[in-house]
Amino acid sequence: MNQFTEYFAEVDWGTLMAVWGMRVVSAVLVLLLGLWLARLVTRLASGALTRAHFDTMLVSFLRRILYAAALVIVFVTVLAQLGVQTTSLLAVIGAAGLAIGLALQGSLANIAAGIMLIALRPFRIGDTVEVAGQTGVVEQVLVFHTVIKSFSNHEIILPNAQITSAPIVNFTALGQRRIEVPVGISYDADIRAAREVLVGLAKAHEKVLEDPAPSVMVNGLGDNSVDLTLRAFVETPDWAGTRSDLIEATHRELGKAGIGIPYPQRDVHLRFPDGVKLEDKRKTEASEARANAS
Structure with missing residues (x-):
């Protein structure tokens, strides 16, 4: 003290x-x-x-x-x-x-990814995108997460780290989008005539762009049909409606032109063992013919 x-x-x-x-x-x-x-x-x-x-x-x-x-x-x-x-x-x-x-390394990763998304802008609000396996319209890009509205009217919240670590498909970035309508025609049909019908109905649609011009590609010879694909470019907002119109017009115009769109078919060949009577064979062949006719 x-x-x-x-x-x-x-x-x-x-x-x-x-x-x-x-x-x-x-x-x-x-x-x-x-x-x-x-x-x-x-x-x-x-x-x-x-x-x-x-x-x-x-x-x-x-x-x-x-x-x-x-x-x-x-x-x-x-x-x-x-x-x-x-x-x-x-x-x-x-x-x-x-x-x-x-x-907080997970949260910090989302923050860093959010800064990258906001700075680099791979998509903007209102764009239609496919990210991390989800497709919809971008509503918000926040620091931690991104909000997407699906076409089924669901709100999808994606962590930004998942977005930057996966491929990003922006359907609206370029302003134009290509429509592809696959069509199978009968082997008996004229491919040139089918191509003219398909290109003609695409050109007749008011939403289809003249440049690039519509085209038809032959993709292959399938089991039951010759496989064609109608390709046409439209403005991105018109994609869904125009695609529906072209599919409907394809079915209608090919029918008018007498070009068949065949149903899937399968040929069945039966082998009879020795000892089977000819009458039984004929009955079987007749039933097989009726089955193919139907």
């Missing part, structure tokens, strides 16, 4: 108060100046990103990250002005950041 009394008696309280007063004043000045600089730097960076035509959502997210980092720097500087040893504090902050990063 005497030692503490002697220690406090020897302290120059005037000098101590003056030193701590200067430290507190300088710390307050650093705090005020730091907060002002943090706001200024954040505002300048946000304006630069906006002028560079970055997405508003990405600008807002980066502005918050930059401001939070600036506040950490200001906080550490203020503690240093007060005489606090910040080396150990920085080590603690680094360790805490590492632990948080390991614990």
Whole structure:
């Protein structure tokens, strides 16, 4: 007790108060100046990103990250002005950041993927896309996830990390989309006549583009038919309706032209063992003929 009394008696309280007063004043000045600089730097960076035509959502997210980092720097500087040893504090902050990063690595992966999607823009709101096995119209692109509305009117929420790690098919990016209508015609039919009918009905449709022009390809000789494919380009919003019209017109116009679309057929050949009577063979052949006729 005497030692503490002697220690406090020897302290120059005037000098101590003056030193701590200067430290507190300088710390307050650093705090005020730091907060002002943090706001200024954040505002300048946000304006630069906006002028560079970055997405508003990405600008807002980066502005918050930059401001939070600036506040950490200001906080550490203020503690240093007060005489606090910040080396150990920085080590603690680094360790805490590492632990948080390991614990939230899945979320951080989604954040990084979200920043890539917003910055690179492989698709935009309103685009029809196929991503991660899901097809629909993009409604929102957020930092953590992307919202897609399916054609069945379902809301699909996809983590951004799944989107960037899978192929992305954007059906509306180029403005035009090709329709393919597969058609099988009879082997007895004239392929040139069928091609003229198909190209003619495509050209007659008001939504089909003249350039590239509609065409018909022969894809192969199937088991029951000659396989053709009608190809025509339309504006992307007209794809579904025009495809339905062309399929209906194909069935109608080929029928008018007398070009048959055959049903699947199968020929069955029966082998009779020795000892079977001829009359039985004839009955079997007659029933087989009736089956083929039907």
